[in-house]
Amino acid sequence: MAEILRCNAASGAYDITIGKGVWEKFASFPGRKLLVRDGNVPNPGIEADGEIVLTPGEQYKTFAAVESICRRAAQLHLTRKDLFIALGGGVTGDLTGFASAIYMRGVRFIQIPTTLLAMVDASVGGKTAADLPEGKNLIGAFHQPEAVLIDPGFLKTLSFTDLTGGMAEVVKTAVILDRQLFDRLEAAGESSVLAPDFDSFYVELIKRCCQLKAQVVESDEKENGLRAILNYGHTFGHAVEQKSLFSIPHGAAVAIGMNAAGILAAELGMWSSSEAERQLELLKKLRLPVTVPAEFAPAELLEIMRSDKKNDSSGIRLVLPEKIGSAKTVSGIPEKMMLKAWELCHD
Ligand SMILES: NC(=O)c1ccc[n+]([C@@H]2O[C@H](COP(=O)([O-])OP(=O)(O)OC[C@H]3O[C@@H](n4cnc5c(N)ncnc54)[C@H](O)[C@@H]3O)[C@@H](O)[C@H]2O)c1
Ligand SMILES: [Zn+2]
CATH class of the missing domain: 3.40.50.1970 (Rossmann fold)
Known part of the structure; x- marks a missing residue:
């Protein structure tokens, strides 16, 4: 059906x-x-x-x-x-x-x-x-x-990399909008990518993600506000993608980006370090990378973030989690905090 x-x-x-x-x-x-x-x-x-x-x-x-x-x-x-x-x-x-x-x-x-x-x-x-x-x-x-x-x-x-890469966007959706979805991913653990059930588990994941995306698009089609939260992990992630000359695929870069954003949010006291840790563990279970290659200097990554198309006059705009299931857009974060997040996110 x-x-x-x-x-x-x-x-x-x-x-x-x-x-x-x-x-x-x-x-x-x-x-x-x-x-x-x-x-x-x-x-x-x-x-x-x-x-x-x-x-x-x-x-x-x-x-x-x-x-x-x-x-x-x-x-x-x-x-x-x-x-x-x-x-x-x-x-x-x-x-x-x-x-x-x-x-x-x-x-x-x-x-x-x-x-x-x-x-x-x-x-x-x-x-x-x-x-x-x-x-x-x-x-x-x-x-x-x-x-x-x-x-x-x-x-x-689909290749394993493309499957896990898609999962990164599912984790993103869960962290910004749906704590229950996060719990389900955690409960399914590594089997969700190592022994994927495309007939029921994935149908449920796809359905829930489409439902949430449709709701966001309905309330803000042209990204004047709420829709921006879908960029969670992406400002950090795009820097990794670009620095790797796209050899790190999008989903993998977003996973690293979510880890960096999660570390920053914990440093800022926006969410607890135990929630950041839960996100990190889930990404690892899904066989996604979570750290930046050692040769990518934090200062260079920050420089790429400065040219992100979502920035405004108050500087780099980021989506950061407030708790699992909720996130918001913030700007005006001191760049040295972002550098620290990158440093904590290195191999
Ligand atoms: N429009 C939006 O709202 C939106 C949102 C997120 C991402 N994107 C864009 O989506 C792109 C990433 O999407 P993607 O990860 O699907 O990349 P992709 O389209 O490059 O597909 C990834 C790889 O999978 C292969 N492939 C596709 N279907 C397959 C199948 N059934 N079996 C085997 N191989 C298959 C492709 O040939 C490709 O090599 C980026 O360009 C990103 O900017 C757009
Ligand atoms: Zn994406």
Whole structure:
């Protein structure tokens, strides 16, 4: 039985359907269809009017890829009434969403996420993007999908790194919004990644994360306030990602970033050091990295954080936990405290 959730975003409402084989529902959407597929994901049987296969990898999340999607649509003479279908992870979803936001000033699109990260986070909420050599996600648009079809069966072929990386975003969601979800992850422990149960445990995780993400998007679609808490672990994490030249994948970097943010919050007395410790232990159980490679100097990481696009005139803006299940955005934290957090977070 498929589960159906609703995301009532201000610019458009849509269903998020979760269950075995739900990708087949693509056929019920009107219009001619362009399938945009990640090169590592075989087509399960989506019959479209045209297809474009993307070269996998964050380094190909470029405006050139967006242009190639739009050109394929133009070659097929697709119109504003037609539909793009994204089949892949967060990279494919972000690129297809961006192309659909700008092709003929906007066409409809649906998301069929195939990574855990995309199922629990990227496919819901309408943020679309491409990277520039100057930085990640610097161009994009808010453009909500018409539907999100999540079949956890796709997870069976995912690499261990991509599975644990997706789990980092699940931990993020739990720490900022849902203490009960955190307890469940803790109780499941390492078996959740070493012997993953995609038929029930993961369905529950995906459902809960989508529900929470939809609620946040409903209350703040364009990130004027609350939505920013979804960036927990990401300001620290992006610094690690960038410093590693993206050899440390996003989810792993976010895990390190959450540990650094957790240490800082404990130093500031925002949450207890025992809560920071619980977060650390959970990340370790999920086989995620929690420390920065020794050769990454704290001062260099801080320098990267200074150019984060979420900063304002009061300096580096961070999301920090108040307790497990609740977080808030703070700015004006002395940089020497951030340096100390990085130091405490080293190998
Ligand atoms: N729009 C948003 O709100 C949002 C939120 C979070 C992250 N993101 C973006 O998402 C991206 C990260 O997403 P991701 O982790 O899914 O990365 P990804 O799309 O690069 O996928 C990771 C890897 O898994 C492969 N893959 C995909 N599905 C597979 C499957 N079923 N079996 C085997 N391999 C498969 C891909 O080819 C790739 O090598 C980043 O670019 C990030 O900025 C966007
Ligand atoms: Zn993320």
